[in-house]
Amino acid sequence: MSLDMEKARVAWNLIYNDMLVSDTEQGLVECYGQHAVRYDQYIKDIGYRMPAKTAKLLMKYGNLGPESEVLDVGAGTGILGTKLRELGYRGEIDGLDGSSGMLKIAESRKLYRNLVQQFLTADCALDVGDVMYDAIASVGVFSAVHVGASVTRCLFNHVKSGGVVIISYRVNETTIGDTEFIAELKDTINSICDKGKASVIAELSTDFFGVNFFADDPSKPCPGLCLCLRKT
Template sequence: MADPGKIQHSRKEAHDIAMSCSDDDTKPLIEYYNKTAETYDKYLDVTGKDIGALEYSKVIEKHQPNKDVRILDAAAGTGILGQKLKRLGYTNIDAMEPAIGMLKQAQTKGIYCDYICDMIRPDEKTQVPDDTYDVVCVLGGVTFACITPDSFPELIRITKKGGLFTFCMPEYTTKTQTIDPKFLQDNVEADLQALVAEGLCSKWSKEPVTFYDASQEHGKEKGDVYILIVA
């Protein structure tokens, strides 16, 4: 039963707020995530996003089996991906999240080594130094009013040479929505090809996963994990 004293997180409400934001001003969305941080994990249970985090973590393990590497969970939320990675044996994981309320919820779980409150934007550096992480991963943050494809160079900057920058996107964002063409699959993959041409990464690949599992809001939904090797 929902706690009447807490604001319940809703994918539709979050989506509507994101659509009202510009890429330059995402404060209303960050404020919404702060307000609903305490109920976000319940939302994850309802939507079945847990399966997406599980399958994504196994793709990361396939491509980087060394459990001692340094990992950044970008747009970490309350730590759903970090939990899966920790259960697989990874021990050196940091979280980056722009909503401090979400980051505080993640802290209660003892998953991460460091907690970074920062926003990933195009043409702006985060507080993270160059070549810091062996793996940078984004479960659901490459989406409207959050991480845009033109921010990928910043995520590559903080990844070590030869390391992995990976992100996971559901089919709704890449194949179904007609709101913002930059997130459609063909355009995202053209951006990845451009990163190869620019010498920022040596190659990229993708693997299918189940992103949501038979949720009450949108049913079973597939997605893709993209894996880039940083040059």
């Protein structure tokens, strides 16, 4: 589906020049809260494709049934939950996000069992009690301006043996910070696998956004990567 490039440019600028300008946890959460009611329109205008791709991977590799439990880390307004339901998933979904404003939108969708507000920091424990999930997915959460690479390890503390963890992220390296972050994220994932805690069972290079205003030609999609790991 073709995008309106003028609308896409406006939405892109609102996201990258307004929502993501704070360098503090509180500031970032407040920015997301201020834009929560318009967020779904922003990402529609820039062709946010990663939630749908991630949902398909979950359905393909997660062995999900009506009794399954899935955790959406960085749930935002509940887009991943929506995509899972559209694909026929009928099990439980819990969501976790740092912004209460975004979670209010997710709650209104009535797709999630529990929604928890938590901003993820290094070596934190997810605030989900003793639930061990069949699958955990994180879409667009790990980045130089959001959640650090070390949090990847925390996800494996909350998924069952044999369960899957999917991490989907933007790979367009536009700054030194982006390059360093992606290298750190890859090193962290490799370390988890090298220690025998998980193995990569699928790797999908795909479009993250349908446009890319970081590039010389904004009409070309912004690249992304979905990694699906199975816990041993």
